[in-house]
Amino acid sequence: MVKSLAALFLLFSSSCLLADTQTAESYSGDYVLKVNYRYMLSKPEGYDADTAKKWPLIIFLHGAGERGTDLELLKKHGPPKLLATGQKFPAVIASLQCEPKQIWNPHGVKAVTDHLIKTERIDTSRVYLTGISMGGFGTWETAMEYPDTFAAIAPICGGAGVRWVMADRIAHLPCWIFHGDKDSAVPVENSHKIHDALKKINAPVKLSIYPGVGHDSWTRTYENPEFWAWLFEQRRQQ
Numbered sequence: 001m002v003k004s005l006a007a008l009f010l011l012f013s014s015s016c017l018l019a020d021t022q023t024a025e026s027y028s029g030d031y032v033l034k035v036n037y038r039y040m041l042s043k044p045e046g047y048d049a050d051t052a053k054k055w056p057l058i059i060f061l062h063g064a065g066e067r068g069t070d071l072e073l074l075k076k077h078g079p080p081k082l083l084a085t086g087q088k089f090p091a092v093i094a095s096l097q098c099e100p101k102q103i104w105n106p107h108g109v110k111a112v113t114d115h116l117i118k119t120e121r122i123d124t125s126r127v128y129l130t131g132i133s134m135g136g137f138g139t140w141e142t143a144m145e146y147p148d149t150f151a152a153i154a155p156i157c158g159g160a161g162v163r164w165v166m167a168d169r170i171a172h173l174p175c176w177i178f179h180g181d182k183d184s185a186v187p188v189e190n191s192h193k194i195h196d197a198l199k200k201i202n203a204p205v206k207l208s209i210y211p212g213v214g215h216d217s218w219t220r221t222y223e224n225p226e227f228w229a230w231l232f233e234q235r236r237q238q
Contacts, residue, residue, distance in 0.1 A: 020084045022095070024071050027112050035108040040071055040095040042083050047092070047121070056091040056126035056232060059113055061135030061142075067098045078132055078222055090232065091128075092120055104131075104138025106145040113149060125235045130154035132218040133186060137161070140194065143170050152176070152234035154227070156218045157183055159190025167197035174234045176206040178221045180213030206230075 022040040029035050044055055058079065066073040075084040080095040094116055098104055109129075117124060129150045131139040136158015143153045144163050152174040160167075175198065179191040188209060198205040210217050221227055 019086065020075075021088075022075075022080060022083050022093075025094075027115050029111060029115075035105070035111045036099070037108055037112050038069070038071055038097045039112065040074055040080050040083075040097075041116075042080075042089070042093040042095075043120075044090050044092065045088055051121070054121045054123040056128065057113070057116060057120070057122045058089070058091050058093045058128045058130065058231075059109065060093065060095040061104055061109065061129075061131030061138040062095065062097065063131075063133030063135055067100050067102065069097075069100070071097055073097070078218055079130075082222060089228070091126075092116065092122060098134070103134060104141060106138070106142035109138065109142045110146050110149060125238050126151050126232070127236070128152050128154070128231055128234070130156065130231075131158065132156045133158060133215065136186070143173060143175075147173060148236075151236035152231055154178070154221075154231065155191075156221055157186050157191075157215055159186060160194040161190075164194045164197045167194065167203065168201055171198070171201050171203045174204040176208070176227070176230060178208050178210070178217050180210045180215065180217040182212055182214045183217065185215040 021042045025041045026038045060079045062074055066076060074080040074095045074097055079093050096112060116122060127150050129139050129142060136155040139153050139155040140158060140160040140163060143150060144166055147170045154176050156178045177191045177195055179188045181188050195205055195207040210220060
């Protein structure tokens with residue numbers, strides 16, 4: 001653990017002068033419903049040099065404020081913001097964009113995930129899903145619909161809604177939940193409710209509540225090397 005944390009600290013100390021590695025991509029197809037998602041794609045350093053190596057995949061779902069047709073909006077928060085400053089991650093990262101006036105479609109998220117697994121060199125035992133606010137809700141929705149796709153999920157300031165009654169569907173799935181206790185946009189009770197339901201069935205769930213923090217509980221989370229160390233340690237049994 002100490003070595004992995006140290007390595008991640010080196011990743012996060014990358015110079016802001018390094019180039020943004022993200023490229024604009026899109027996916028369109030039929031998967032239960034018509035799917036049409038734009039996304040920013042980042043490949044890790046060394047991806048092209050070793051054509052035999054497979055890499056973890058992180059799917060990131062943004063909040064309501066980044067919906068639209070301009071992918072640059074995604075760089076306001078989360079992993080795409082960090083990547084835009086030149087920070088590096090040992091994974092392929094796809095930051096999806098939701099269309100205007102829409103919410104996350106779990107079938108669409110799954111379709112893009114499957115597309116990336118087919119077209120990139122992905123370690124299918126290390127596929128991760130995380131999101132903020134509306135994307136936190138989307139993370140729960142997608143995990144509930146497709147509980148055997150991901151190695152771990154990290155919903156931030158979201159909630160599972162009435163799906164907390166279906167907690168047993170993801171009883172096997174490692175999950176780290178984050179929320180600020182002063183969140184006036186999405187009440188912290190949303191995270192407590194699904195956490196308690198998962199804890200009751202002995203699921204591998206963790207909950208971090210930030211004292212005095214409002215809606216933005218994602219900046220602190222994504223800038224924490226301990227979070228990334230935990231995420232990359234999770235592997236799905238195949």
